[in-house]
Amino acid sequence: MAACGGPGNPRAAAGPSTVLAYIIRRLFAVVVMLLVITLVTFGIFFLIPKWVGVDPATYFIGKQADPASLEGIRKKMGLDDPILVQFGKFLWGLVAGRDYANGTDVTHCSAPCFGYSFRNEQAIWPVLTDRLPVTMQLAAGACVIWVVVGVGTGVVSALKRGSALDRTLMTVALAGVSLPIYFTGMIALAVVVYGLGWIDGQYVPFGESASGWFGGMLLPWVTLAFLYAAMYARMTRATMLEIMGEDYIRTARAKGLREPVVIGKHAMRSTMTPVLTILGMDLGALVGGAILTETTFSLPGIGQAAVKAISDKDFPLILGVTLIAAVAVVVANLLVDLLYAVVDPRVRLS
Amino acid sequence: MTSPRSSRRRLAAGTAVVVVALLSTAACGGGGGGKSDGNAKAPGFNAAVNKVANASDKKGGTLKFIGTQDADSWDPQRGYYGFMWDFARYYTRQLVSFTPEPGLASTTLKPDLATGLAKVEDGGKTYTYTLKDGLKWEDGSPLTSKDVKYGIERIWAQDVISGGPIYLQQVLDPKGEYKGPYKDTSADKLGLKSIETPDDKTIVFRLPKPNSDFEQMLAMPSGSPVPAAKDTAAKYGLKPFSSGPYKFQSYTPNKSMVLVRNTNWSASTDDLRKALPDKITVTLTTNADDMDKRLINGDYDLDLNATGVGQAARAEVLGKNKANADNPDTGFIRYAVFPTTVKPMDNIHCRKAVILAADHKSLQTARGGPQAGGAIAPNMLPLGIKGADGKYDPYNVLKDTTGNVEEAKKELKACGQPDGFKTTIAVRNNKPIEIATAESLQESLKKVGITTELDEFDGAQTSGIIGAPKTVKSKGYGIIIMGWGADFPSGQGFLQPLVDSRFILESGNNNFAEIKDKAIDGLFDQALTQTDANAAAEVYKQINQKVSEGAYYLPFTFEKNIIWRSSRLTNVYTADAYNGRYDYASLGVQ
Numbered sequence: 059m060a061a062c063g064g065p066g067n068p069r070a071a072a073g074p075s076t077v078l079a080y081i082i083r084r085l086f087a088v089v090v091m092l093l094v095i096t097l098v099t100f101g102i103f104f105l106i107p108k109w110v111g112v113d114p115a116t117y118f119i120g121k122q123a124d125p126a127s128l129e130g131i132r133k134k135m136g137l138d139d140p141i142l143v144q145f146g147k148f149l150w151g152l153v154a155g156r157d158y159a160n161g162t163d164v165t166h167c168s169a170p171c172f173g174y175s176f177r178n179e180q181a182i183w184p185v186l187t188d189r190l191p192v193t194m195q196l197a198a199g200a201c202v203i204w205v206v207v208g209v210g211t212g213v214v215s216a217l218k219r220g221s222a223l224d225r226t227l228m229t230v231a232l233a234g235v236s237l238p239i240y241f242t243g244m245i246a247l248a249v250v251v252y253g254l255g256w257i258d259g260q261y262v263p264f265g266e267s268a269s270g271w272f273g274g275m276l277l278p279w280v281t282l283a284f285l286y287a288a289m290y291a292r293m294t295r296a297t298m299l300e301i302m303g304e305d306y307i308r309t310a311r312a313k314g315l316r317e318p319v320v321i322g323k324h325a326m327r328s329t330m331t332p333v334l335t336i337l338g339m340d341l342g343a344l345v346g347g348a349i350l351t352e353t354t355f356s357l358p359g360i361g362q363a364a365v366k367a368i369s370d371k372d373f374p375l376i377l378g379v380t381l382i383a384a385v386a387v388v389v390a391n392l393l394v395d396l397l398y399a400v401v402d403p404r405v406r407l408s
Numbered sequence: 409m410t411s412p413r414s415s416r417r418r419l420a421a422g423t424a425v426v427v428v429a430l431l432s433t434a435a436c437g438g439g440g441g442g443k444s445d446g447n448a449k450a451p452g453f454n455a456a457v458n459k460v461a462n463a464s465d466k467k468g469g470t471l472k473f474i475g476t477q478d479a480d481s482w483d484p485q486r487g488y489y490g491f492m493w494d495f496a497r498y499y500t501r502q503l504v505s506f507t508p509e510p511g512l513a514s515t516t517l518k519p520d521l522a523t524g525l526a527k528v529e530d531g532g533k534t535y536t537y538t539l540k541d542g543l544k545w546e547d548g549s550p551l552t553s554k555d556v557k558y559g560i561e562r563i564w565a566q567d568v569i570s571g572g573p574i575y576l577q578q579v580l581d582p583k584g585e586y587k588g589p590y591k592d593t594s595a596d597k598l599g600l601k602s603i604e605t606p607d608d609k610t611i612v613f614r615l616p617k618p619n620s621d622f623e624q625m626l627a628m629p630s631g632s633p634v635p636a637a638k639d640t641a642a643k644y645g646l647k648p649f650s651s652g653p654y655k656f657q658s659y660t661p662n663k664s665m666v667l668v669r670n671t672n673w674s675a676s677t678d679d680l681r682k683a684l685p686d687k688i689t690v691t692l693t694t695n696a697d698d699m700d701k702r703l704i705n706g707d708y709d710l711d712l713n714a715t716g717v718g719q720a721a722r723a724e725v726l727g728k729n730k731a732n733a734d735n736p737d738t739g740f741i742r743y744a745v746f747p748t749t750v751k752p753m754d755n756i757h758c759r760k761a762v763i764l765a766a767d768h769k770s771l772q773t774a775r776g777g778p779q780a781g782g783a784i785a786p787n788m789l790p791l792g793i794k795g796a797d798g799k800y801d802p803y804n805v806l807k808d809t810t811g812n813v814e815e816a817k818k819e820l821k822a823c824g825q826p827d828g829f830k831t832t833i834a835v836r837n838n839k840p841i842e843i844a845t846a847e848s849l850q851e852s853l854k855k856v857g858i859t860t861e862l863d864e865f866d867g868a869q870t871s872g873i874i875g876a877p878k879t880v881k882s883k884g885y886g887i888i889i890m891g892w893g894a895d896f897p898s899g900q901g902f903l904q905p906l907v908d909s910r911f912i913l914e915s916g917n918n919n920f921a922e923i924k925d926k927a928i929d930g931l932f933d934q935a936l937t938q939t940d941a942n943a944a945a946e947v948y949k950q951i952n953q954k955v956s957e958g959a960y961y962l963p964f965t966f967e968k969n970i971i972w973r974s975s976r977l978t979n980v981y982t983a984d985a986y987n988g989r990y991d992y993a994s995l996g997v998q
Contacts, residue, residue, distance in 0.1 A: 116872045119570055126566040161568070163642050188660065188663075353694045354695055358663050362662075371868045
């Protein structure tokens with residue numbers, strides 16, 4: 059965790075070795091955390107069904123659930139092994155790869171092997187890496203919009219507190235927070251795509267067509283950013299109002315600094331700390347799958363894969379998506395903690 | 409020198425120009441490929457039901473499918489979804505297949521890889537086919553009878569390639585002596601004794617006992633050839649080797665698929681597939697409402713799954729876009745079934761009371777009404793099956809559409825439950841329409857004092873819950889809501905798994921009522937030895953009557969749905985052989 063250095067030695071910067079040690083400690087904690095998440099998730103999908111008397115193999119089977127088919131699935135997926143052995147094999151597969159074998163039918167899953175989808179006869183990792191770029195494009199584009207619009211709106215609102223502009227902006231923000239993405243998304247599609255026909259609104263890989271890609275991503279970006287920008291605007295406004303009343307802001311003004319400098323250099327830095335904290339978690343969670351946005355706009359990302367996996371009861375894929383989401387959140391938080399020191403000089407890494 | 413401020417302005421201006429340029433080009437369709445419809449005119453409502461709309465032999469263009477559900481597998485021996493069987497003919501062929509004609513005519517078999525229908529000998533126990541000349545795989549290698557045998561043998565390997573129908577296995581090797589090609593110790597992996605390939609062009613099937621529907625079973629995709637050298641076992645469905653007019657260019661499960669022409673397929677060997685488009689694309693999505701909108705907008709030509717337009721788009725489709733819609737029968741029956749092992753449903757009078765008390769009009773409405781749901785079904789044999797009789801209405805449900813409370817009360821008295829009884833209705837939790845139907849039934853049964861509790865079970869666990877007789881009994885399911893469509897269009901293909909006592913299984917059972925009637929079993933034996941389809945139809949008619957008399961089922965509707973066809977689709981017609989879907993192999997685009 060980042061430790062706030064407090065006002066005792068506000069300008070002190072940590073040395074390179076301290077930062078390195080901090081990062082190593084954090085990475086170790088990350089690995090432990092991911093192990094725990096993996097164990098819990100693995101247990102949920104492969105242990106609990108057994109407890110309630112459900113054979114996980116039946117989730118992988120189609121219409122013809124005869125004993126030979128079920129036995130083949132159990133063998134290939136190793137479902138007859140004790141749960142700890144299954145978990146051990148899963149962990150080993152992550153670092154060294156593994157084989158899923160049923161007699162002569164052997165499927166190798168290269169490291170990092172996140173499991174094997176019996177439904178699609180595919181290793182999970184290629185499925186995730188195929189879809190991850192779409193989700194990252196969605197998250198990154200929307201993030202740029204919501205940070206610029208959200209923080210900007212929050213700052214303006216705070217500086218114009220009580221004005222008509224403030225009230226208007228906060229009303230819009232309240233609407234943004236209140237309206238679910240599947241609603242705003244469907245409205246956006248109905249108006250911009252089906253109604254006005256301004257854009258095609260279907261995802262096209264950037265490599266195929268830059269304009270098609272932009273047209274496909276624009277509505278998801280804006281819709282997703284609308285929700286987050288609203289939240290960030292409200293949060294930024296509240297933080298900014300609090301900070302503008304701080305002693306050091308009064309001191310800065312007393313020193314005769316111009317208002318843009320007081321706001322831009324002093325107030326904004328402190329405002330950005332909580333924004334950054336939330337941003338890290340939000341971005342991490344989005345990389346794990348913007349389920350509603352991807353479903354509404356039919357974007358072939360991680361979230362869409364998660365929806366299909368849940369409806370198909372494709373446990374290995376659900377497990378893979380969960381782990382990717384966990385990794386993304388943990389890594390994003392680590393990056394944010396490291397960025398604290400850059401954004402706010404009062405913060406020391408120790 | 410340039411000041412930082414002017415640099416920022418230039419950057420901002422440059423960014424703005426790029427965004428505007430992208431927006432303007434994106435507005436022109438971007439990479440989406442433009443609209444499918446163009447200026448084509450829709451031929452009218454139901455124009456493709458049982459007749460050909462936009463007849464044309466024009467080749468070229470891209471046929472664009474969209475769907476919300478990927479196939480269970482594109483492996484011909486593994487796929488069991490109806491749309492997969494229709495679509496699979498783009499890249500697989502069988503010895504015999506269905507006639508490319510609209511409606512009921514489609515259910516007649518025609519030779520496909522074979523030069524003719526089977527030469528049947530030995531009292532219906534030997535079927536011999538000769539393959540056509542010039543048959544090739546997508547790599548140009550010759551397609552032989554051994555490939556056909558190997559493909560069919562794969563059905564036996566249920567431990568590796570599970571999921572597909574196993575009729576051929578049950579008929580050719582009822583004792584399960586063969587263990588499948590992956591455990592076959594013979595050098596050529598062709599150890600199944602009941603299929604012989606004396607030369608590369610001849611294949612002989614030797615059945616232990618006659619089965620008049622054997623050729624129907626061979627017409628399923630599971631009867632497709634697979635070359636042993638190209639068999640990738642469980643992964644074969646990711647890129648099946650093509651014997652048909654198209655081959656896989658790319659496929660990403662749950663995402664997309666592209667088929668392109670198989671240049672080694674020869675039209676001169678294939679009378680059944682028109683192969684009109686140059687390319688076939690499939691886009692898989694998760695937003696069903698968006699899919700319907702994009703179909704209406706002309707971005708795509710048809711719904712791969714053909715499960716009918718959703719409620720949100722239905723009004724729009726049946727309004728100003730009606731000329732692009734068809735309303736075919738799907739060949740499915742939606743029904744409630746009464747497990748006879750659960751009291752008091754072991755008593756025929758209690759079962760009859762439920763049938764008579766049910767409000768059939770409300771049940772039809774819950775299913776979506778006459779157009780989206782289907783016609784009220786008076787019995788358990790759908791009209792596309794030979795032997796069906798749409799007028800056979802033993803419980804007068806077509807007349808007393810809201811039920812007959814007086815008669816139901818009489819039956820309750822005869823059952824020894826004059827004040828009604830309590831039971832549980834089992835319904836799949838992933839089928840909202842089935843839940844609505846169960847609720848409708850629940851309401852109508854209250855009128856005669858039958859109180860029910862709904863148990864919404866995990867739909868993905870159907871075979872292990874309602875398909876397991878022990879579970880059905882222990883959970884006290886007196887009524888189960890389900891639906892059924894024929895695997896092949898005959899009384900055997902539709903009714904036998906539902907009503908023959910020999911089909912009761914410990915798991916994966918479909919005879920949910922657990923009907924154990926020797927007379928019904930005997931009638932099936934009689935039908936299967938009939939070489940005349942009309943004579944067999946008479947027997948299936950009798951079976952249907954016996955099932956109705958036994959009051960094991962409460963049929964709701966002969967299902968219909970509303971499907972979309974783009975205006976630019978040519979040669980489009982619904983085929984009973986494919987559950988009222990369009991015959992995909994005949995489609996073209998303008």
